[in-house]
Structure formats: structure tokens, C-alpha cells
Amino acid sequence: MLLSAKQDWLGNVRNDVLAGIVVALALVPEAIAFSIIAGVDPKVGLYASFAIAVIISIVGGRAGMISAATAATALLMVTLVKDHGLQYLLVATILAGVLQIVAGYLNLHKFMSFISKSVMTGFLNALAILIFMAQLPELTNVTWHVYALTAAGLGIIYLFPYVPKIGTLLPSPLVNIVVLTLVVYFFGIDVRTIGDMGDLPDTLPIFLWPDVPFNLETLSIVFPYSISIAIVGLLESLLTANVIDELTDTESDKKRECKGQGIANIGSGLIGGMAGCAMIGQSIINVKSGGRGRLSTMVAGVFLLILVVFLSDILSIVPMAALVAVMIMVSIGTFNWTSIKELKTNPVSASSVMVATVIVVVWTHNLAFGVFTGILIGSLFMAQRLSQYLLVESGYDEASDTRTYQVIGQVFFNSSDKFIGFFDFREAVDKVVIDVHRAHFWDITGVAALDKVVIKLRREGADVSIIGLNEASETLLDKFAVHDKPEEVEKIMGGH
Amino acid sequence: MTIMKNGLILAGVDGSELSGSVLDYAIWLSKKSAAPLKLLHTIEHSHHSEQVGHEGNLTPNIKEHLLDELSDEERLESKKLIADGKQILNEAKDKAEAAGLSDVIAKQRHGTLPEALLDLQSHLAMVVLGSKGRGHEGELHGLGAQLEDAIRVINKPVFITKSTFKEPKKVMFAYNGSPTSHKALNLLSNMALFKQGLEIHVVSVQKNLAAAQNLIEDAQSVLNAAGLDMIGQAITGEAVEALTHYQMVHDIDITVMGGFSHGKLHGFFFGSFTTQMLLESNTQFLLVR
Numbered sequence: 094m095l096l097s098a099k100q101d102w103l104g105n106v107r108n109d110v111l112a113g114i115v116v117a118l119a120l121v122p123e124a125i126a127f128s129i130i131a132g133v134d135p136k137v138g139l140y141a142s143f144a145i146a147v148i149i150s151i152v153g154g155r156a157g158m159i160s161a162a163t164a165a166t167a168l169l170m171v172t173l174v175k176d177h178g179l180q181y182l183l184v185a186t187i188l189a190g191v192l193q194i195v196a197g198y199l200n201l202h203k204f205m206s207f208i209s210k211s212v213m214t215g216f217l218n219a220l221a222i223l224i225f226m227a228q229l230p231e232l233t234n235v236t237w238h239v240y241a242l243t244a245a246g247l248g249i250i251y252l253f254p255y256v257p258k259i260g261t262l263l264p265s266p267l268v269n270i271v272v273l274t275l276v277v278y279f280f281g282i283d284v285r286t287i288g289d290m291g292d293l294p295d296t297l298p299i300f301l302w303p304d305v306p307f308n309l310e311t312l313s314i315v316f317p318y319s320i321s322i323a324i325v326g327l328l329e330s331l332l333t334a335n336v337i338d339e340l341t342d343t344e345s346d347k348k349r350e351c352k353g354q355g356i357a358n359i360g361s362g363l364i365g366g367m368a369g370c371a372m373i374g375q376s377i378i379n380v381k382s383g384g385r386g387r388l389s390t391m392v393a394g395v396f397l398l399i400l401v402v403f404l405s406d407i408l409s410i411v412p413m414a415a416l417v418a419v420m421i422m423v424s425i426g427t428f429n430w431t432s433i434k435e436l437k438t439n440p441v442s443a444s445s446v447m448v449a450t451v452i453v454v455v456w457t458h459n460l461a462f463g464v465f466t467g468i469l470i471g472s473l474f475m476a477q478r479l480s481q482y483l484l485v486e487s488g489y490d491e492a493s494d495t496r497t498y499q500v501i502g503q504v505f506f507n508s509s510d511k512f513i514g515f516f517d518f519r520e521a522v523d524k525v526v527i528d529v530h531r532a533h534f535w536d537i538t539g540v541a542a543l544d545k546v547v548i549k550l551r552r553e554g555a556d557v558s559i560i561g562l563n564e565a566s567e568t569l570l571d572k573f574a575v576h577d578k579p580e581e582v583e584k585i586m587g588g589h
Numbered sequence: 590m591t592i593m594k595n596g597l598i599l600a601g602v603d604g605s606e607l608s609g610s611v612l613d614y615a616i617w618l619s620k621k622s623a624a625p626l627k628l629l630h631t632i633e634h635s636h637h638s639e640q641v642g643h644e645g646n647l648t649p650n651i652k653e654h655l656l657d658e659l660s661d662e663e664r665l666e667s668k669k670l671i672a673d674g675k676q677i678l679n680e681a682k683d684k685a686e687a688a689g690l691s692d693v694i695a696k697q698r699h700g701t702l703p704e705a706l707l708d709l710q711s712h713l714a715m716v717v718l719g720s721k722g723r724g725h726e727g728e729l730h731g732l733g734a735q736l737e738d739a740i741r742v743i744n745k746p747v748f749i750t751k752s753t754f755k756e757p758k759k760v761m762f763a764y765n766g767s768p769t770s771h772k773a774l775n776l777l778s779n780m781a782l783f784k785q786g787l788e789i790h791v792v793s794v795q796k797n798l799a800a801a802q803n804l805i806e807d808a809q810s811v812l813n814a815a816g817l818d819m820i821g822q823a824i825t826g827e828a829v830e831a832l833t834h835y836q837m838v839h840d841i842d843i844t845v846m847g848g849f850s851h852g853k854l855h856g857f858f859f860g861s862f863t864t865q866m867l868l869e870s871n872t873q874f875l876l877v878r
Binding site: 251428 | 645646647650653655660
């Protein structure tokens with residue numbers, strides 16, 4: 094609707110512009126740091142952040158969310174850049190964008206419902222750990238100056254906001270950068286600076302078609318990377334969208350966001366940028382700074398470009414220690430610290446899902462693997478719990494020598510052994526009645542278990558009859574659509 | 590069409606200038622069509638956080654802290670909006686009951702008016718709205734910012750009040766043969782309201798008189814079949830001008846017409862006939878989409 098579009102863009106101009114500037118200032122060090130993670134020149138991450146922020150502000154599905162070059166996606170590119178170079182990264186970026194658009198059209202955002210709270214917490218904790226670990230090369234085999242500078246930087250970042258008046262006006266990560274740069278420059282301290290890490294942008298970005306042979310071999314090189322980037326990018330973007338939805342009590346269009354992320358990545362790849370996605374930390378900073386509309390994201394992207402193009406000379410003398418301090422801050426802010434306390438109070442299943450997600454991510458450096466592991470373990474726990482909802486009551490009628498079993502509950506792959514265990518095959522009776530009208534057979538394993546019971550009982554010489562099989566097997570039909578109707582759900586759940 | 594038999598008359602009240610007239614017309618419509626009245630007040634969350642800090646740093650558990658801060662801040666504001674709305678609703682309800690209506694429902698919903706209407710529309714027969722809300726207080730002209738969206742989201746007739754209540758006597762139906770005006774004609778011939786002594790004028794403005802005349806005859810046969818009398822008038826010329834002129838000369842109280850039959854983009858580029866009519870007339874409107 095045009096009305097809401099106008100609201101999205103111009104509903105909050107002053108706050109959006111200010112928040113966008115705050116975000117841009119913090120985006121610069123992050124974009125540079127993530128370029129270093131990926132092993133490319135800082136300008137690749139900076140151009141990417143510009144392109145992604147500006148494009149997503151127009152085509153994204155979540156107003157006020159910040160997208161740019163990110164750690165999550167940068168980590169996936171390391172080997173591609175090392176083995177094949179930047180041009181292949183650009184192709185992988187564009188292809189990842191295409192895959193994300195396809196995912197949008199296929200409504201894959203709906204699969205987010207499989208991601209439990211524990212998996213999300215694991216995802217964020219793992220992301221925080223990876224961001225921190227990526228700073229370690231800057232902190233090993235260096236002089237004490239670097240440690241001192243980093244500690245001072247962190248001190249400024251966390252304490253400057255307590256300074257009266259200006260504390261809440263100036264972004265403390267920026268103050269950290271300015272102060273450390275001045276100290277290093279005037280005292281002539283010999284530490285690594287951003288300029289040592291590769292080219293900074295000195296011109297506006299230009300349209301570039303990646304310089305690679307377009308053949309199947311190229312495709313086979315980049316495709317595995319593209320699919321990882323596409324999945325991780327969408328995961329973090331949708332997760333961040335949920336966080337912003339919650340913070341601002343508004344709703345986002347997830348399908349549009351998927352397609353938007355794709356378009357943004359294609360745009361980034363075409364101007365020589367790397368792939369990115371939504372950034373959880375920056376998006377929170379944006380909301381905290383009052384940013385709510387699309388304008389805030391647009392301003393962040395444009396202001397970032399202006400900053401780096403015109404200040405590239407100054408930027409090149411910023412010590413890496415200042416950057417490392419910012420990234421440690423991002424890591425601390427991304428980590429869910431209460432989740433450590435909750436390890437003791439949460440159910441073991443929830444904690445193990447969270448911890449498994451973290452371990453797999455830190456091990457593989459791929460957030461998607463961690464999420465899949467988390468979902469898998471979580472599903473196993475769920476199946477384990479569901480299988481507890483099974484009970485077989487039995488009664489015996491002496492006159493007719495009939496044993497009656499009444500099955501109540503869920504019969505499926507994980508509960509089928511338990512189901513069989515309820516029957517007494519050693520008992521010699523004339524007739525056995527199995528009443529299953531209050532049971533649900535969810536899969537063919539469950540049905541096979543019933544078959545097995547019937548055959549075993551028949552072998553022992555009993556006449557077996559089953560009551561209520563139609564009701565019991567209704568769940569088998571995989572007609573997911575009917576479960577949306579309250580009366581159908583009532584019918585299935587009615588027995589319990 | 591059983592359109593009036595099962596649904597509610599919903600009146601959107603917001604305490605603005607036209608809120609009283611919306612209520613009066615809704616009471617009148619509810620009585621005439623024997624449909625229960627529902628009063629709706631929407632609480633719009635256009636909250637702009639005042640407690641912004643540009644620290645730009647990420648502190649431990651920042652998300653949880655920020656969520657607490659923001660929800661505390663908004664909770665106070667929402668509570669106030671709810672209390673204000675309750676008062677508006679209670680006053681309106683008392684007035685409706687004093688006018689002899691029973692079973693008046695008063696509800697508050699969070700969100701914008703179009704959102705609320707979309708959620709509620711299956712229970713509704715008709716919606717009564719003021720042509721402008723609180724945002725246009727004191728303006729002589731101007732249409733409410735949400736009015737067009739509200740009309741577009743629902744497929745129920747919308748009664749729009751433009752001035753204080755005056756017992757309606759004369760209705761003008763603007764008929765141009767379009768699908769939405771057919772719907773309006775249907776409504777006219779089926780609704781109990783129009784069988785209670787209202788004088789019905791059917792006006793057709795076309796490029797040539799014969800075409801206009803034909804439309805009048807069509808309408809005549811439909812309305813006569815429904816047992817309604819009508820006064821027909823075929824006119825050539827510019828539609829908005831001719832219709833508003835007719836309204837004035839014949840002292841029309843309510844204009845019935847199809848509305849917003851074109852897409853929003855069309856209206857954006859070519860101007861919308863409905864918007865034009867709403868702006869330039871002094872009558873109340875019954876729009877059918």
C-alpha cells in the first residue's frame with residue numbers, strides 16, 4: 094500500500110537519519126573486519142555494505158533492519174578466496190543472490206518455524222564466538238602496545254556513554270577509533286593499521302561483470318559456496334527480522350525479505366562486493382538509536398560510502414587494535430549471556446540442543462551446519478517426548494475368554510517398540526480385541542507394529558479383531574491441509 | 590442479497606469532529622435496517638521512542654534490556670490510548686442506547702482502521718466512517734488519510750458522513766453502468782433502508798444523452814421490480830460537476846455510488862473519480878465496491 098510505504102520511508106525522518114549515521118559509523122569497522130576474515134581487500138566489504146544496505150532498504154521486507162557484509166557469510170568464503178580468488182567470490186555472491194530469490198518464491202521462509210529458541214540462542218552464541226575467534230590473529234604475536242590499545246578501546250566503548258551529555262550523543266565505537274588513531278599517530282606507535290590490510294575504496298563503486306569463464310567448471314566451484322552463503326544469509330536475516338519484529342512490536346514480510354536479500358547480494362556482486370545479510374548487532378543499534386524506517390538503512394549505506402570514499406586516507410592510519418575492540422564489542426553484544434545461567438535451569442534437552450549447535454558451528458565455521466544439527470537433535474527429543482504419550486490398557490472377560498487391549502496415544506517410529514511391548518503374547522486366550530479408536534498411527538512404522546502384533550497373536554492361536562482402525566489411521570493420510578481446520582484437529586485430538 | 594440481514598453496522602468512532610455524526614448516522618442505519626450496532630475504536634501504535642541513545646555500542650544482553658525499555662515505554666502510552674478510547678466508546682454507547690438501541694457492542698482493537706476492518710469484515714453488513722479523522726481536525730476540506738485504504742480493503746458497503754446528522758429524505762444514485770455501480774444498484778433494490786419512504790433519484794451522466802437515458806431505464810426496471818419508485822435524470826457533461834450540481838439543486842442527503850473501482854496506481858496518475866466526488870460534495874455517501 095502506498096500509505097504504508099510512505100510511512101516506512103518518511104514516518105520518522107529525524108530519528109532515522111541520526112540512527113542511520115550512528116549505524117554507518119559502526120558499519121565501517123565491521124565491514125573492514127569482515128573483509129579481513131574473508132581474505133579480501135577492505136574495499137570489497139565496504140562496497141558490499143553500501144550496496145546491500147541501500148538495495149535492501151528499498152526491496153527488503155523488514156523496515157529498520159540493517160543488512161551489510163557480515164561475519165556469518167564472510168566465514169564461508171575463506172577457502173573460495175584462498176583457492177580461486179576474488180572474481181570467483183563475486184560470482185558466488187551473485188549466484189547466492191539468485192538462490193535466495195528462488196528460496197523467496199518457494200516460500201522457504203516458512204521453514205524457520207522448525208528453528209527452536211534453543212537453536213536460535215546457539216546460533217547467536219556461535220556467531221559471537223566466531224567473531225571473537227576471527228580477532229585472534231590480530232592479538233597473537235604482537236607487541237604489548239596492541240593489547241594496551243585494545244583494552245583502552247574497549248574501555249572507551251563501554252565507559253564513554255557514561256560521560257555526561259556527550260556520552261549519549263557520540264557513538265562510543267567512533268570515539269574509540271578517533272582516540273586510538275590520534276594516540277598512535279602522535280606517539281608514532283608502530284602497530285598494524287587498516288592501510289596494511291589491503292586496498293581501501295578511493296572511488297565510487299562501478300559496475301563490474303566478474304572476470305571468470307562462464308562454464309560448468311566455474312559453476313561447480315562456486316555452487317557449494319553459494320548455497321551455504323544463501324542459507325546462512327537467509328537464516329541470519331530472518332532471525333534478525335524476528336528480533337526487530339519483537340523489539341518494535343511490528344510485523345515484517347519474510348517472503349519479501351528473502352527475495353530482497355537475493356537482489357541485494359546480486360547488486361553487491363556486480364559492483365565488486367562480497368555477499369552479506371542482515372546484521373543482528375547493527376540492527377539492534379539502529380533500533381536503540383531510534384531508527385525504525387527504511388530511511389535509516391538507506392542513510393547507513395549512503396553515509397558509509399561517503400565516509401570511506403572521502404576519508405580513505407585517514408581511514409588507512411586507523412590502528413587495527415581499534416577495529417579489534419569494536420569487534421570484541423560486537424561479539425559480547427551478540428552472545429546471549431543469560432543462556433549460560435540458563436544452562437542449569439533449562440531442560441537438559443534444550444541445553445544440549447543449544448550447546449550442540451554452538452559446537453558444530455565453531456567446529457565447521459558454518460552456521461548452517463550448526464542449525465541443521467540443532468534442528469535434528471531437537472526433533473529427536475521431540476519424538477522422544479511424543480512417544481511417552483502412549484498407553485495400552487487391557488481387560489479380560491472370562492466368560493468369552495477375551496482379552497481386550499485399548500490403545501490410547503501416539504504410535505509412530507519411535508514409540509512402535511513400546512507399543513509392541515504392551516501386548517502379552519504368552520497369554521493363551523481365545524479372542525483378542527484391539528481397540529485403537531483412541532490411538533493415532535502417524536507413520537507406516539506404527540502401522541507395521543500393529544500388523545506385527547496381530548500376526549504374533551494369531552500365531553498363538555487367538556482370533557484377533559481390531560476396532561476403530563479408520564479413526565486411528567486418519568493421521569496417516571498426510572493431508573496436512575485438513576489440520577488447519579479446527580473441527581479436523583478436534584477429531585484427531587479428541588481422543589485425548 | 591442477504592447483505593443486511595446477518596451483519597452488524599459498524600461505526601468507527603475516534604472522538605474527532607465527525608465522530609458524533611458517524612454515531613448518529615450509524616444509529617439511524619441500525620434502526621432502519623434492524624441490524625445490531627457495533628462501535629469500534631482503534632488504537633494506533635505510531636509510537637516514536639523518545640529515549641533514544643546514540644551510544645552505538647553493544648552491551649551484554651542488549652536485546653533483552655532494549656526490549657524491556659521499549660515495552661515499558663509503550664505500555665504507558667498504550668494504556669492511556671486505551672483509556673481515552675474507552676471513554677469515547679462508553680459515551681457513544683450510552684448515546685446509542687439512549688436512542689433506543691439495545692445490544693450495542695463496543696470494541697477496541699490495536700492497529701490501523703484498515704487492519705481492523707479486514708479482521709472484522711466477515712461479521713459486518715456495513716461500515717460507517719467519517720470522511721476525515723483526527724488528523725484533519727478543523728480542516729474544511731480534506732479526506733482522512735486512511736479512508737481510501739479502509740474502503741479498499743473491505744468488500745462491504747461503506748457509509749461516509751461528511752456533516753452533522755440530518756434525517757435523510759432524498760437519495761441520489763449515480764449510475765454509470767460499471768460493475769461496481771451494478772453492485773450499488775443491487776444494494777439499493779435489496780436494502781430495507783430504501784423501502785422506508787426515501788426519495789430515490791437516479792442520475793446518469795454520459796457523453797451522449799441516449800446512453801444516459803438507457804442506463805436510467807435499466808435502473809428503473811430493476812428498482813420498479815423491487816417495488817421502489819424513482820426519479821430519473823439523464824445528463825451529458827462532466828460527471829463530478831454535473832452530479833454535485835444535481836445534489837445541490839435537489840437538496841440530496843445521501844449519494845449512493847460504486848467507488849474506487851480502479852486500482853490505486855490508476856488513481857495516483859489520473860486522479861480518482863471517487864476521491865473527487867467525496868471532496869466536492871456536501872452529502873453523505875454510501876459507497877459500494
